[in-house]
Amino acid sequence: MTQPERSCLLDVLEARKLSLWRRVLLACAGVAVGAAIWLPVVHLFFTPGVDDYLSADAVSPKAKELSTYHLRLWTNPELRKEEIGKMRSRNREWDFMGRTFFALALANMALREPSLKAQYLDPIDRIIEETIRLEADNGIYFFLLDYAKDREFVHKPARSIFVDGEIALMLGARRLVEEKPEYKAMLPERVETMLDCMRNGPVLCAESYPDECWMFCNTVALAAIKISDVLDGTDHSEFFREWVANAKQRLVDPETGMLASSFSLKGRFIDGPEGSTIWMAAHCLSIIDERFARDQYERGKKELAVELAGFGWAREWPRSCVGPEDVDSGPVIPVMEASSGSSGLALMGSSAFGDRDYFGKLCTSLNFAGFPVERDGALKYCASNQVGDAVMLYAMVLGPLWQKVKQLDSDR
Amino acid sequence: MKKILRILFHARLFTPKGLLVRAAVIAVVFLVLHVCGLREYTSIISGMSPTGDTADSRAITLGVMYGCFYFAFVLVAPILVLAAVFFGAVEYVGHRELTHGPEARPPHPTESQPRRSEPQQ
Numbered sequence: 001m002t003q004p005e006r007s008c009l010l011d012v013l014e015a016r017k018l019s020l021w022r023r024v025l026l027a028c029a030g031v032a033v034g035a036a037i038w039l040p041v042v043h044l045f046f047t048p049g050v051d052d053y054l055s056a057d058a059v060s061p062k063a064k065e066l067s068t069y070h071l072r073l074w075t076n077p078e079l080r081k082e083e084i085g086k087m088r089s090r091n092r093e094w095d096f097m098g099r100t101f102f103a104l105a106l107a108n109m110a111l112r113e114p115s116l117k118a119q120y121l122d123p124i125d126r127i128i129e130e131t132i133r134l135e136a137d138n139g140i141y142f143f144l145l146d147y148a149k150d151r152e153f154v155h156k157p158a159r160s161i162f163v164d165g166e167i168a169l170m171l172g173a174r175r176l177v178e179e180k181p182e183y184k185a186m187l188p189e190r191v192e193t194m195l196d197c198m199r200n201g202p203v204l205c206a207e208s209y210p211d212e213c214w215m216f217c218n219t220v221a222l223a224a225i226k227i228s229d230v231l232d233g234t235d236h237s238e239f240f241r242e243w244v245a246n247a248k249q250r251l252v253d254p255e256t257g258m259l260a261s262s263f264s265l266k267g268r269f270i271d272g273p274e275g276s277t278i279w280m281a282a283h284c285l286s287i288i289d290e291r292f293a294r295d296q297y298e299r300g301k302k303e304l305a306v307e308l309a310g311f312g313w314a315r316e317w318p319r320s321c322v323g324p325e326d327v328d329s330g331p332v333i334p335v336m337e338a339s340s341g342s343s344g345l346a347l348m349g350s351s352a353f354g355d356r357d358y359f360g361k362l363c364t365s366l367n368f369a370g371f372p373v374e375r376d377g378a379l380k381y382c383a384s385n386q387v388g389d390a391v392m393l394y395a396m397v398l399g400p401l402w403q404k405v406k407q408l409d410s411d412r
Numbered sequence: 413m414k415k416i417l418r419i420l421f422h423a424r425l426f427t428p429k430g431l432l433v434r435a436a437v438i439a440v441v442f443l444v445l446h447v448c449g450l451r452e453y454t455s456i457i458s459g460m461s462p463t464g465d466t467a468d469s470r471a472i473t474l475g476v477m478y479g480c481f482y483f484a485f486v487l488v489a490p491i492l493v494l495a496a497v498f499f500g501a502v503e504y505v506g507h508r509e510l511t512h513g514p515e516a517r518p519p520h521p522t523e524s525q526p527r528r529s530e531p532q533q
Contacts, residue, residue, distance in 0.1 A: 384455075
């Protein structure tokens, strides 16, 4: 480079011949132009092929990698102790729900890959046996948050539909994959206990916490009851009809038409509709009343889903009833109102209702802000935790279990 | 090293070079944090700590630092580079105008001659 050329380049790079205000103006204009070019295309660097996450009949590559990490947790006691310890120190419910979602994911994977059934059933059995043992040894409070002990359950003897419902669902999922004689009596037993509590409630819902009924837990219980029906030949269709009619009348938020997330035993709303509830509730209701379930998903999407510049996320609350940030919502990013809890469960909702477009946008956000790490064939999301990863895994593999319930139900 | 520091501290912000230097600083700091394995510390987003102690302020600081530089690397640095390109291109065109434009050319001998029609002073 000649001396004049060099001098010219430096003049340009250092804007030597411009006054300060011109430099500020040009820099600001440059940033505006840069942002206008970059922000609309940045998602392209994080947009996944949805087929890497969802597969019609096999287990998708990403699901395989995500499950590898979780299977290591359940085969390596040291690793599990460490991970569960971290989770329990923060929230005991997460430990419990992590088990449920992982067991449900494995059951779906076993149905997708029958040749590997034994490999998937082994950890399911381990999870179920350990969970039931922990509940038997320590009581229902072992998996509940501390405030459960502040008051007494209204229904006696004290039961939590949160604990009963998810254990029943795990038992049912396991039995749907393959019958296990030891579990054959356990599922109807739990179902009877749950039904007793639900029927005693004026709005046909049972308590998760003292005088606190959670829609999430009650819809999980309904799904478990349905599975028990198709496995054990019972018929609770009348109860389901009654439940849905009652919910439409007394448990939906008048503003949005979405199911409320928590309410007292008598049906007084505690929290309005929430993303951390509605996606799972709609998914569970899809084997009880498909039309009502889809309507709830559509309403949830209308009120909570956000799609912008190729990214997707979910708010925790509709604009009409914003609530306080809590363990269910997870951290909520201000302005964007993105809730990690609701967005994670929205992956499940969009997968369950075949909404591939929204699912793809949620995955784009997950790749962008979930901090994925792939090591030795295992995938984990650093910004998540064991329960978050288990929910995402379930979102990637769900389908065959519910399909089997519907099939068995129509064959009856 | 001294030279690098000199460039860093002497690059004025509102210049193409200043914008590029800042983008480079973001990229280098992020890559160092990434190589040091701080990605794991982003678990603070879900209220977890890699050390198991949720009140561990060191883990929180590292997680926040990694998160900030990650988003700066992904969102801010490319914008700064594009801004520098835009700024440089505009300035280059202006610079050319100055050095090669009609005003910058030495006057043609005939141009300096007074025209016949112009009044003599």
